[in-house]
Amino acid sequence: xxxxxxxxxxxxxxxxxxxxxxxxxxxxxxxxxxxxxxxxxxxxxxxxxxxxxxxxxxxxxxxxxxxxxxxxxxxxxxxxxxxxxxxxxxxxxxxxxxxxxxxxxxxxxxxxxxxxxxxxxxxxxxxxxxxxxxxxxxxxxxxxxxxxxxxxxxxxxxxxxxxxxxxxxxxxxxxxxxxxxxxxxxxxxxxxxxxxxxxxxxxxxxxxxxxxxxxxxxxxxxxxxxxxxxxxxxxxxxxxxxxxxxxxxxxxxxxxxxxxxxxxxxxxxxxxxxxxxxxxxxxxxxxxxxxxxxxxxxxxx
Amino acid sequence: xxxxxxxxxxxxxxxxxxxxxxxxxxxxxxxxxxxxxxxxxxxxxxxxxxxxxxxxxxxxxxxxxxxxxxxxxxxxxxxxxxxxxxxxxxxxxxxxxxxxxxxxxxxxxxxxxxxxxxxxxxxxxxxxxxxxxxxxxxxxxxxxxxxxxxxxxxxxxxxxxxxxxxxxxxxxxxxxxxxxxxxxxxxxxxxxxxxxxxxxxxxxxxxxxxxxxxxxxxxxxxxxxxxxxxxxxxxxxxxxxxxxxxxxxxxxxxxxxxxxxxxxxxxxxxxxxxxxxxxxxxxxxxxxxxxxxxxxxxxxx
Numbered sequence: 250x251x252x253x254x255x256x257x258x259x260x261x262x263x264x265x266x267x268x269x270x271x272x273x274x275x276x277x278x279x280x281x282x283x284x285x286x287x288x289x290x291x292x293x294x295x296x297x298x299x300x301x302x303x304x305x306x307x308x309x310x311x312x313x314x315x316x317x318x319x320x321x322x323x324x325x326x327x328x329x330x331x332x333x334x335x336x337x338x339x340x341x342x343x344x345x346x347x348x349x350x351x352x353x354x355x356x357x358x359x360x361x362x363x364x365x366x367x368x369x370x371x372x373x374x375x376x377x378x379x380x381x382x383x384x385x386x387x388x389x390x391x392x393x394x395x396x397x398x399x400x401x402x403x404x405x406x407x408x409x410x411x412x413x414x415x416x417x418x419x420x421x422x423x424x425x426x427x428x429x430x431x432x433x434x435x436x437x438x439x440x441x442x443x444x445x446x447x448x449x450x451x452x453x454x455x456x457x458x459x460x461x462x463x464x465x466x467x468x469x470x471x472x473x474x475x476x477x478x479x480x481x482x483x484x485x486x487x488x489x490x491x492x493x494x495x496x497x498x499x500x501x502x503x504x505x506x507x508x509x510x511x512x513x514x515x516x517x518x519x520x521x522x523x524x525x526x527x528x529x530x531x532x533x534x535x536x537x538x539x540x541x542x543x544x545x546x547x548x549x550x
Numbered sequence: 551x552x553x554x555x556x557x558x559x560x561x562x563x564x565x566x567x568x569x570x571x572x573x574x575x576x577x578x579x580x581x582x583x584x585x586x587x588x589x590x591x592x593x594x595x596x597x598x599x600x601x602x603x604x605x606x607x608x609x610x611x612x613x614x615x616x617x618x619x620x621x622x623x624x625x626x627x628x629x630x631x632x633x634x635x636x637x638x639x640x641x642x643x644x645x646x647x648x649x650x651x652x653x654x655x656x657x658x659x660x661x662x663x664x665x666x667x668x669x670x671x672x673x674x675x676x677x678x679x680x681x682x683x684x685x686x687x688x689x690x691x692x693x694x695x696x697x698x699x700x701x702x703x704x705x706x707x708x709x710x711x712x713x714x715x716x717x718x719x720x721x722x723x724x725x726x727x728x729x730x731x732x733x734x735x736x737x738x739x740x741x742x743x744x745x746x747x748x749x750x751x752x753x754x755x756x757x758x759x760x761x762x763x764x765x766x767x768x769x770x771x772x773x774x775x776x777x778x779x780x781x782x783x784x785x786x787x788x789x790x791x792x793x794x795x796x797x798x799x800x801x802x803x804x805x806x807x808x809x810x811x812x813x814x815x816x817x818x819x820x821x822x823x824x825x826x827x828x829x830x831x832x833x834x835x836x837x838x839x840x841x842x843x844x845x846x847x848x849x850x851x
Contacts, residue, residue: 425741429741449714453713465734465765468766
């Protein structure tokens, strides 16, 4: 039984959307949309009434929350046939949790404002497990609609940062988050690959370095998962192709702002190489195998 | 009054050598060598009898500790005229704290072994302040001479990792440490530069991101120092040209081991660009000004 009378429509029940919808359903009335039947069935098991079109999920909603993959999916879900705008009550806020970049967020916000809907730019970080626990990091760029959306953002996050008043401000900070995260994962891969190449035990290297001046969240988190890449691969928590998309946003934003980003660009190429090698749907820790294939160590010794 | 009868000769009283010598002088008898008179005077104020040649510092020493800049300096200090080997008692261990790379350490060890001296490969991390407090991270590759050297290594370090039995093993781990440290500083510079380019407050960005999945020791430590780069520059704690040297070692080791290191290579170029711009002797946080000159923000707005 929902504690709140607020009704949230979650558009996209994927790796992040489904756990967010399930968690929100413990407090709010939640409907959902996903094009894939199996995702709708999983949602139903968590008390989320899931529909086959965005339009079907939104007639009774006070808020729509978008958890789609990218900008084109957001366009279609909002403005397409049977999209959110065909049934969502005019004036209801729309929360965009996807990482689409500042320009795309401003573009969507302008179109939505013309149609009478405020956009809450609120990209998320933290992964599926934390999404299901209301333990996300959310960075927000918005003014209009915040009063209504605040309890939903609070329910999903342990850390909520108000970056600025305009849609796009949250995306700008998220781009910097992804720059650091994507470069740090690639750096961890280089460190593990070099350890293997030099005949050091990578586990000793991770142990010795992850808490010192060389440490990063990603080295401590992805380092051990990279060792699993040689024994069947780590469980997929965050896909390689997410960073193909996000490093594209990062370098695009840098180009537009005329800021050189040589490391982000190198990391972007590494994720593209991994994707070209067929690893797009694998855990991002698998990128280490591009730098240090399993045969490399055996060949050298 | 020294607590121990062990006598240590510290060869090189620079940014790291002087605080190490001063700290060792609280426990051991310590002599020192530096070519520069003012460094010798500073050492004398800390109870370290400092000489103008390595040979003059070593006649009574049980151990020599090298804290020189690079491989050529180590060669000269050991084997040159008035070098360590002209007076150090045969069989006394020689501790190499400098970052010179695994090949150079193995080369030095082979020459020293032929002359009857064991080399303790023991590169250090932590910076001058921690050097003066016995709070360094030391990674050791050695077997011979360790029994005698152990109390000196213990006195200097809060974390002592035995990487392997051979000289070069410590350098290999140190190279991986420097790969991560050098890439993380460069990534922090890109993040700060992009924040400025996007009109975000870099202090808010550091605050929002340094403890999450995007966090690293270097982003939290160098990030705030990078902001000082625009208001006179941060106090010099670690120089740009140290990373010019160390990223050269990193990419050289990677090439020898046939491990691709695209991010380390990009970071190396960034430090070289900074050095070419006249920042070699500045704090490494100054590298941000290459990506985001002070005029850039003003011009964009």
